[in-house]
Amino acid sequence: MIQITDKAMCCGCTACVNACPVQCIVMRRDKDEGFDYPVANPDICIGCGRCESVCPVLAPAQPCKSVTAYAVRCDSNVGGSSSGGVFPALAKAVIDEGGVIFGAVMEPDMIAGHAEADTLEEVERMRGSKYVQSDMYSVMSDVKEYLKNGRKVLFTGTPCQVAGLNKYLGAHSEDLITVDIACHGVPGPGLWKMYVDALEKRHGARMTSVDFRDKSKGWRHYCFKTSYGQKDVCVKAVDDPYMALFMQDMTLRPSCYSCPARNGRSHSDLTLSDLWSVRNTVPELNDDRGVSGVLVNSAVGGELLRSIDASFMKEVPVDNVMAENGGFAVSVAMPEKRAEFFEGLKVAGVDVYKHMMRYVVRKPLPQRMWRSFRSTLSSMKRRILK
Ligand SMILES: Cc1cc2nc3c(=O)[nH]c(=O)nc-3n(C[C@H](O)[C@H](O)[C@H](O)COP(=O)(O)OP(=O)(O)OC[C@H]3O[C@@H](n4cnc5c(N)ncnc54)[C@H](O)[C@@H]3O)c2cc1C
Ligand code: SF4
Ligand code: SF4
Numbered sequence: 550m551i552q553i554t555d556k557a558m559c560c561g562c563t564a565c566v567n568a569c570p571v572q573c574i575v576m577r578r579d580k581d582e583g584f585d586y587p588v589a590n591p592d593i594c595i596g597c598g599r600c601e602s603v604c605p606v607l608a609p610a611q612p613c614k615s616v617t618a619y620a621v622r623c624d625s626n627v628g629g630s631s632s633g634g635v636f637p638a639l640a641k642a643v644i645d646e647g648g649v650i651f652g653a654v655m656e657p658d659m660i661a662g663h664a665e666a667d668t669l670e671e672v673e674r675m676r677g678s679k680y681v682q683s684d685m686y687s688v689m690s691d692v693k694e695y696l697k698n699g700r701k702v703l704f705t706g707t708p709c710q711v712a713g714l715n716k717y718l719g720a721h722s723e724d725l726i727t728v729d730i731a732c733h734g735v736p737g738p739g740l741w742k743m744y745v746d747a748l749e750k751r752h753g754a755r756m757t758s759v760d761f762r763d764k765s766k767g768w769r770h771y772c773f774k775t776s777y778g779q780k781d782v783c784v785k786a787v788d789d790p791y792m793a794l795f796m797q798d799m800t801l802r803p804s805c806y807s808c809p810a811r812n813g814r815s816h817s818d819l820t821l822s823d824l825w826s827v828r829n830t831v832p833e834l835n836d837d838r839g840v841s842g843v844l845v846n847s848a849v850g851g852e853l854l855r856s857i858d859a860s861f862m863k864e865v866p867v868d869n870v871m872a873e874n875g876g877f878a879v880s881v882a883m884p885e886k887r888a889e890f891f892e893g894l895k896v897a898g899v900d901v902y903k904h905m906m907r908y909v910v911r912k913p914l915p916q917r918m919w920r921s922f923r924s925t926l927s928s929m930k931r932r933i934l935k
């Protein structure tokens with residue numbers, strides 16, 4: 550029976566919940582840091598061990614090497630997507646074949662969760678990175694049901710969600726294509742809820758939408774944009790405490806510091822990432838609009854990628870996609886002050902926004918000025934190229 554004694558040993562994928570034949574496992578939010586963990590009921594458990602055998606942490610898969618890699622941009626999607634807009638193009642190709650798409654959405658109540666779509670309109674809200682762990686609900690069982698009925702499925706998610714799904718399903722069906730995103734870690738839904746409440750208090754209105762990667766000031770120096778009815782608030786991501794602490798690796802799930810699914814252990818067919826090495830790899834696309842680095846991990850993945858309607862697709866070395874990107878090779882280190890940060894959030898009456906601000910490490914002034922200068926140059930370049 551699954552029992553989480555060390556929180557670093559659970560990435561929250563929900564494979565165990567879906568695999569339990571007597572449905573005795575539920576996900577519960579932990580009060581300390583606001584992440585969800587499985588809790589099994591020993592009175593119902595029949596001791597079959599299914600939960601442990603499908604767990605990507607307890608029974609990790611062997612690493613696989615990516616076959617090839619591509620720099621890709623889809624002009625019609627790039628503006629509304631976080632990187633080069635490859636995900637919507639993959640989704641379109643699968644929908645055209647009658648398939649169903651699973652991906653992360655932000656619900657109107659600002660809860661991130663996985664949803665399904667079989668029209669392009671429904672795929673819209675899956676676009677864009679949501680920097681909070683998405684609730685998987687009963688998605689793994691739903692995917693299994695579609696595959697059983699002979700429907701093609703495209704599942705997108707973090708490497709650990711893909712790893713859990715693959716372990717839960719066992720044999721890989723020909724109708725399933727899994728796409729993961731390069732991932733250095735995720736903050737939890739508990740902290741996100743506290744931050745939404747804090748922003749709503751500051752702005753005196755309900756948050757109606759959020760874009761974690763608004764590209765209006767460029768892809769590299771993106772903004773964090775929230776809306777409160779008619780009012781939009783757009784700040785540089787580095788100046789927003791939620792985003793800054795995410796990038797400082799302060800607020801990530803404990804399992805992210807020893808990620809069980811990176812380095813080819815998710816067994817996804819494709820991996821999508823930001824091609825941060827664009828300057829050296831494809832300088833012709835260095836216009837700050839966004840480029841995807843796509844790792845092809847299987848023949849099926851390669852076939853799907855090559856079938857999409859891309860404006861630019863060029864094979865590049867796998868190492869170039871992984872370069873300058875914290876989402877690949879090794880897990881990030883846990884910041885020294887992480888425990889102190891979460892402890893401070895528990896103090897009664899704490900001002901969440903101010904508390905978070907206290908832990909943001911500002912870059913030295915010359916570095917900030919240089920960044921601002923580069924950002925202005927990029928905007929001018931984008932305007933000239935339009
Ligand atoms: C938590 C997180 C951490 C990331 N870290 C890195 C990194 O270190 N390096 C890097 O290169 N890229 C990282 N990315 C991925 C990157 O930001 C892009 O999402 C990815 O390249 C796809 O871009 P796109 O333009 O093709 O698709 P888009 O149109 O932007 O589609 C977004 C895709 O991401 C999925 N997605 C969005 N939010 C979540 C979520 N919370 N959980 C699961 N799936 C989600 C959607 O289902 C969809 O498939 C991260 C993304 C997330 C969500
Ligand atoms: S051992 Fe079997 S019955 Fe018990 S929690 Fe795990 S999957 Fe459920
Ligand atoms: S990693 Fe996934 S399968 Fe393992 S215990 Fe956590 S939720 Fe369950």
Ligand code: SF4
Pocket residue numbers: 560707708709710732733734735802804805806808809810811
């Ligand atoms: S870093 Fe690893 S454990 Fe953390 S969310 Fe990403 S894939 Fe999951």
